[in-house]
Amino acid sequence: MPSGWSLIRLGTVLVYLFMFAPVAVVILLAFNASQFGAFPMEGLSLRWFAALWENDAIVRAFETSLLLGLLTAVISTTLGVLASLAMVRYDFPGKNLIAAALIAPILVPEVVLAVALLLFLGAIGVPKSFPLLLAGHVIFTLPFVILVVQARLVGVKREYEEAAMSLGAGPVETFFQITLPLILPAVLAGALFAFTISFDDITGTLFWKPGGVETVPTQIFAMLRNSISPEINALGAVMIVITVAVPLLGAALARWLSARGRTG
Amino acid sequence: MSETDHHAVDLRGVVKRYGDFTAVHRTDLSIEEGSFLTLLGPSGCGKTTTLRMIAGLTSITEGEVAIKGRRVNDLPIHKRNLGVVFQNYALFPHKTVWDNVAFGLKYRKTPADETKRRVGEALELVQLPHAADRAPSQLSGGQQQRIALARAIVVRPDVLLLDEPLSALDANLREDMRVELKRIQHTLGITTIFVTHDQSEALAMSDRIVVMSDGRVEQVGDPQAVYNRPASEFVAGFLGNSNILPARILAREGERAEVEVEGLGALLATVEPQDPRPLARGETVKLAIRAEKLALSPAIGAEAPGPDAAALAGRIATVDYQGQVARYFLEAGQRQLQSVNAIDEHPLPEGAEVSIRVRARDCVILPA
Numbered sequence: 019m020p021s022g023w024s025l026i027r028l029g030t031v032l033v034y035l036f037m038f039a040p041v042a043v044v045i046l047l048a049f050n051a052s053q054f055g056a057f058p059m060e061g062l063s064l065r066w067f068a069a070l071w072e073n074d075a076i077v078r079a080f081e082t083s084l085l086l087g088l089l090t091a092v093i094s095t096t097l098g099v100l101a102s103l104a105m106v107r108y109d110f111p112g113k114n115l116i117a118a119a120l121i122a123p124i125l126v127p128e129v130v131l132a133v134a135l136l137l138f139l140g141a142i143g144v145p146k147s148f149p150l151l152l153a154g155h156v157i158f159t160l161p162f163v164i165l166v167v168q169a170r171l172v173g174v175k176r177e178y179e180e181a182a183m184s185l186g187a188g189p190v191e192t193f194f195q196i197t198l199p200l201i202l203p204a205v206l207a208g209a210l211f212a213f214t215i216s217f218d219d220i221t222g223t224l225f226w227k228p229g230g231v232e233t234v235p236t237q238i239f240a241m242l243r244n245s246i247s248p249e250i251n252a253l254g255a256v257m258i259v260i261t262v263a264v265p266l267l268g269a270a271l272a273r274w275l276s277a278r279g280r281t282g
Numbered sequence: 283m284s285e286t287d288h289h290a291v292d293l294r295g296v297v298k299r300y301g302d303f304t305a306v307h308r309t310d311l312s313i314e315e316g317s318f319l320t321l322l323g324p325s326g327c328g329k330t331t332t333l334r335m336i337a338g339l340t341s342i343t344e345g346e347v348a349i350k351g352r353r354v355n356d357l358p359i360h361k362r363n364l365g366v367v368f369q370n371y372a373l374f375p376h377k378t379v380w381d382n383v384a385f386g387l388k389y390r391k392t393p394a395d396e397t398k399r400r401v402g403e404a405l406e407l408v409q410l411p412h413a414a415d416r417a418p419s420q421l422s423g424g425q426q427q428r429i430a431l432a433r434a435i436v437v438r439p440d441v442l443l444l445d446e447p448l449s450a451l452d453a454n455l456r457e458d459m460r461v462e463l464k465r466i467q468h469t470l471g472i473t474t475i476f477v478t479h480d481q482s483e484a485l486a487m488s489d490r491i492v493v494m495s496d497g498r499v500e501q502v503g504d505p506q507a508v509y510n511r512p513a514s515e516f517v518a519g520f521l522g523n524s525n526i527l528p529a530r531i532l533a534r535e536g537e538r539a540e541v542e543v544e545g546l547g548a549l550l551a552t553v554e555p556q557d558p559r560p561l562a563r564g565e566t567v568k569l570a571i572r573a574e575k576l577a578l579s580p581a582i583g584a585e586a587p588g589p590d591a592a593a594l595a596g597r598i599a600t601v602d603y604q605g606q607v608a609r610y611f612l613e614a615g616q617r618q619l620q621s622v623n624a625i626d627e628h629p630l631p632e633g634a635e636v637s638i639r640v641r642a643r644d645c646v647i648l649p650a
C-alpha cells in the first residue's frame with residue numbers, strides 16, 4: 019500500500035518540521051545583523067554572541083549552569099551506579115518498594131515534585147540554597163542514570179565478578195577492575211543524561227533556586243519578561259549546540275569504548 | 283597430626299537450604315590431596331550448589347567446610363586460594379588473554395619477571411603460547427576454555443573447581459579436552475573437583491566419583507566400583523543400562539547369596555565382603571544386572587553356563603542395531619530384560635529363542 023505509507027511519511031515530515039522549524043529560526047536569527055528579529059535578514063553577524071560574552075549576568079548564569087550540571091552528573095552517576103548495583107546484585111527486604119521509589123521522580127510531574135521538595139524543606143526549616151537546588155536536580159536525574167546503568171548491569175554476567183574474586187580480587191578491586199569497565203558505556207550515558215537534563219531544566223530550578231542565582235534557562239526566562247532581545251537568540255543557539263553536542267560526543271565515546279572492550 | 287592432614291577439602295555435615303527447599307542434604311565428604319573427584323548426577327541434584335559452597339560463592343546453611351584442614355566457612359572467596367573454571371569460561375572480555383591469565387598473580391604480589399614466566403608457562407601448558415595478545419572474543423570455544431583453565435591454575439590454587447567446563451563444547455572437542463584436562467591435572471598434581479552430568483566424562487577422568495541425586499550423596503567410590511558395584515537403584519540406573527529386578531533372598535553363604543527373582547527364577551549373586559546388611563532368608567531386595575553382562579547365545583546348542591552362573595531361557599522381542607553392538611529387548615519368564623552384546627556381522631534375529639548367561643559376580647544386591 020504505497021499511498022498509505024507515503025501519507026504516513028508526509029505526516030512524519032510535517033511533525034518534525036513543526037518541531038524543528040522554530041529551532042532553526044532561533045539559530046538563524048542568532049546570526050542576524052539587525053536589532054529586530056524579522057525576515058528577510060539584513061546580514062550576518064556574530065555581534066549577539068559577542069554581546070553575550072560581555073553580559074555579566076549571562077556569563078554568571080552560564081557558570082552556574084555548568085557547575086550545577088557537572089555536579090549533578092557526578093553525584094547522580096555515583097549514586098545511580100551504587101543503587102543499580104544494589105538492585106541488580108543483592109537481595110534485601112523492601113527491594114521492590116525502593117526500586118519503585120527510585121524511579122518515581124520520572125513519573126511524578128515535575129511541578130509537583132518541585133513544590134513537594136520545597137514545602138518539605140520549608141517545613142523542616144531549611145532555606146533555599148545552591149546545595150538544595152543541586153539536591154533537587156540529583157533527585158530527578160537519578161532515575162535516568164539508574165535505568166540506563168541497571169539495564170547494562172543485568173547483561174554483565176555475575177560469573178565475571180565471581181571469577182575475579184576467585185582469583186583473589188576483593189569486592190572493591192573487582193568493582194574497579196571488572197564491573198566498572200564493563201558497564202562504563204552505560205555509566206557515561208547516564209552521566210550525560212544527568213548533565214543535559216540538569217542543564218536544560220527550568221521548572222524545578224525556578225522553585226528551588228535561591229534569590230540572585232540564575233541558571234541559563236531561568237536567565238532566558240527572566241530576559242524574556244523584559245524584552246525580546248536578539249541576545250536571547252544567540253543564547254538559545256549556544257544552549258542548543260551544547261545540549262545536542264554533549265550527548266552526541268558521549269554516544270561516540272561510548273561506542274568507541276565498547277568497541278575497544280570487544281576487540282581488546 | 284590428625285587424619286584430615288592429607289585431605290585437601292573436607293565437608294562435614296554440610297546442608298544448603300533455600301527457604302523451605304533443601305538443595306543439599308547433610309553431606310560429609312573428604313577429598314584427598316592431589317586427587318580428581320567428580321560430582322556426578324542429573325540436573326538439579328545439587329552439584330553446582332555443593333561446588334559453590336566449597337568455593338565460597340554460596341553460603342552454607344549448616345555444617346562446615348575445611349580446605350587443607352582449615353575451616354573456611356567465614357573466609358570470603360578471594361582469600362580461599364582456589365581456581366574456578368566456569369561453564370561459560372567467564373574470561374574478562376575487556377582484557378587480553380595475557381591480562382586474563384596474569385589477573386590472579388596481581389593479587390598475590392608476584393614480581394613482574396615471575397609473572398611473565400608463570401603466565402608463559404601456563405599458556406604453554408594449555409598449548410596456546412601465541413594467544414597472549416588476543417582478546418577472548420577472538421578465540422574459539424575450546425581455546426577460551428583452555429585460557430580459563432590457564433587463568434585458574436597459574437595462581438597454584440589449593441583446589442581447582444570446575445563446573446561442567448566441557449559442556450559448552452561440541453562432542454569431538456569435548457573428548458579431546460577431556461584427555462587434555464586430565465593430562466594437565468596429572469602434570470600439576472592439583473586437587474580437582476569436577477562437576478558433570480555426563481557419566482562417560484566422570485568415568486574417564488575421575489579418581490573418585492560422588493554420585494548425587496536430589497541433594498543427597500548416593501555413592502562415593504572409584505569409577506569401577508561405582509560402575510560395577512552400584513550401591514543403590516539410582517546409581518545402577520543412572521550409569522549405563524541396568525536390569526533392576528525385584529527379588530527375595532533364598533540363602534546366604536559368605537560372599538554368595540541365592541535369590542529368587544519374581545517371575546524369573548533363582549539366580550546366584552555376589553555379596554561384597556564389607557556389605558553390612560544381614561541379607562537373611564526372606565529379605566526383599568533388588569537385583570541389578572548390567573545390560574552388557576547378560577551374554578546371549580542361540581538356545582539350540584548353548585553350552586552349559588559353568589560354575590557360579592545360571593542360564594535363563596528367553597526370546598528376543600526387539601533388536602536395536604547399533605553397529606558394533608546391538609541392544610536386545612528380551613522376554614524371559616514373565617520379565618523383560620535388556621542385553622547389550624557385541625556382534626559379529628549379524629545380530630541375533632527378532633523372535634529367536636536364546637539362552638541368557640547370568641554370572642553371579644555380575645548380580646549386585648541392592649536395598650529394596
Ligand SMILES: Nc1ncnc2c1ncn2[C@@H]1O[C@H](COP(=O)(O)OP(=O)(O)OP(=O)(O)O)[C@@H](O)[C@H]1O
Binds near residue numbers: 300303305324329332
Ligand atoms: N538461588 C537459589 N534459590 C533457590 N533454589 C535454588 C537456587 N540455586 C539453586 N537452587 C535449587 O537447588 C537445586 C540444586 O541446584 P544446582 O544448581 O546445584 O543443580 P545442579 O546439580 O548443578 O544441576 P545442573 O546439572 O542443572 O546444573 C535445584 O533444584 C535448584 O532449583
Ligand SMILES: [Mg+2]
Binds near residue numbers: 329330331
Ligand atoms: Mg549445575
